[in-house]
Amino acid sequence: MASAETDSKSLFSLESYHVSEEHGFILPEPLEELPPYYKPWMDIALRVPELVHSHELRSHVNKMPLLSSTFLQKHRELRLAHLALSMMTMGYIWQEGEKNTAEILPQNLAVPYWEVSQRLGLPPIITHADAVLANWKKKDPDGPFNMQNLELLVRLPGGESVRGFFLVTLLVELAGVPAVRSIPTVINGVRCSDTEAVARGLEIISKSIEDMTDALRLMQVYVDPSVFYGIMRIYLSGWKDNPCMPKGLIYEGVQTEPMEYSGGSAAQSSLLHCFDELLGVKHEPKSASFLIRMRDYMPPLHKKLIQDISLQPSLRNFVQQQDCKDLNKAFDLCVTKLLALRSYHINVVSRFITVPAARARQLREQNHDSDGEIISRAPTALEERGTGGSGIMSFLKTVRDQTKDTLLPEASKEVKHHS
Template sequence: MAAPDSNSKLLFSLDSYHVTAELGFILPDPLEELPPYYQPWMDIALRVPELVDSHELRFHINEMPLLSSQFLQKHRELRLAHLALSVMTMGYAWQEGENDTVKMLPHNLAVPYWEVSQRLGLPPILTHADAVLANWKKKDPQGPFDMENLELLFSLPGGDSVRGFFMVTLLVELAAVPGLRNIPVVINGVRCGDTEAVATALDAVCQSLQDMTDALKLMQAYVEPSVFYGIMRIYLSGWKDNPCMPKGLVYEGVRAEPMEFSGGSAAQSSLLHCFDELLGVKHEAKSGAFLTRMRNYMPPAHRQLIQDISSRPSLKSFVQQQASERLHQAFQHCVTKLLALRSYHINVVSRFITVPAARARQLRHQRQELEAEVISRAPAALEERGTGGSGIMTFLKTVRDQTKDALLPEMSKETIPHS
């Protein structure tokens, strides 16, 4: 047998990060059933939208038996359990909207939720890793991975727009996969000084960033802005930096003091963190601190991948040291596509949050026929914030503007996208 290549240990690969060549960060083939012992959880979690609507969810959860998490053995079992417990928790906290929030999560939900969260290295709140990465199934197992063939495992109040929001986000994750696969090629190419390999891999990253933007455009077709803003958004909100729950939430049987956790946020997706680290995008001060904190809401292996990409020799420095026009162009195109994606995301947030927020303020000011408009029921406290707790437009524009700084100096201003 041939001796192993002495360089093989130095090569960077995705093998140890819970990332697959086909699906990237998406959990492959999520389970749909837990062991029978956990049926009481599944029975309630699958009915969260209707039980919230009838104001009965808190009652059903309060009556639920306290189950041990010890019979959950495999990773996919733990992920399904975390998803089910997360959906129940969001429904429980926000069943009555912003005006009748709870101070305590009952021990029969809080204790197993905490245990499962500790085992997975995730916080006890609904995260992107739950609602998007582990919350899907194909209607036809042999069929395509597209909007027509995808279904949610669990939903939240908001009807078809909930499915649209999570499934489109899932397709954005899928669009990134070829780019993710090429990150090790870039890193190893830099180490070997192979400019052609690096440039070709950056072309693939560039195409993925374009495909992610194109996937995000599906939001317009599948999510109704007034439903997202007026109904869905509160169920994605957390109890950190949220005026509705200023002290956080007590997890009964876990800790006597309230704990604070951020709600779901696009910043909890590992994708842009990986591409930022690869391309040398630096986020300063407040926005950087928020992005770094959001890494605590990712599966530990994904968090580790971002960290390990950041510790590799600088791609940008490598590009600047090479006399390769092809390599320079490939790098510039990547940063430009990342800028365009962030600019489009600002556009989406404006359509789904800023515009409905203005409409809601107008309606509240007029105080007439309030019930006629869904968005009038939206929580006033969230008007200027993302569900993760950030001041949303300021944050997104700062992050977008800091992406520009990654461009190489000779990039002409005319080619920079702007919103």
């Protein structure tokens, strides 16, 4: 059992990582408005979909005044500014699709965007922390945190499917909150050899991961695969590992050389990184280097939490040393639920990317007059890639297989036997 002498100061806690008890990594109550000085930004940011549709976004941005970022004081002001500038940037670059990308981001957008990014420790491109974690409000402030009562602050082109995509992802994050809250229970339990505490924490994490999978199922209700593939994906794409923008992007007034950044990606969610470090999932080198690079797209304190979890004593070794059936079972259940989440994610990616990509290829080969088919508008360069720049299916399957290898030896035999 726990040693009474454990110094409370040395206990692992979430207090210093900008993680909320109620919302986890989600930004609690994001601001909806910036100070009046920044009205020119918000006026354009709130109209990105219509201005892209009418091919006028670039001309509006080009006429925008160059504003100083110094009047943004609070963290939530900076987050809303980063979100608004991100949405404008993605619309600006991709307004004309993959054929006529902007190679220079104009100074009046690039300079404040760079400054706000530097202050937040985020890159100057749209991230999961912007589009999902800081892009929500409740219609009724006292109402539930669900699809009916949630709305986006700022949108990209894609209509209701954009709302569905970002808000379902937000609900997946929310479902993961009990798991995040239980991570310190598990870590402190391992430190003081309290097998009951560890098993209890792992059971909560298992249930929470199962709830994340259930939340992810809402994608098929709220997002149209052809709209996601044909319209939305390009606006989440970056300028690293992207054949449409092989040189990257010049941020005018920041530096003369082009810079490369990956687009928004589910791999930028801190949740799965935390689970991998806690459970001891060992990724093969190529996947690991992509995942570690994605941590630079997270708020710095969230990245630090992941690193600090990785420095704790090994949970898997502790479980193996205890020779306790209940503990083994709790650990393996946790890995199994993470495996199920990753398998379901592959299923989602297949439905939203692989199948529409095959259809788009077929239309091109048949030289159809395919204006009626939304998917034919999708950039060909992205066919096999995720918006973060990874070769998506091989990456996801490798990550899933490495998760399976984390099961304890006996359970691993069982899984291999059944699969």
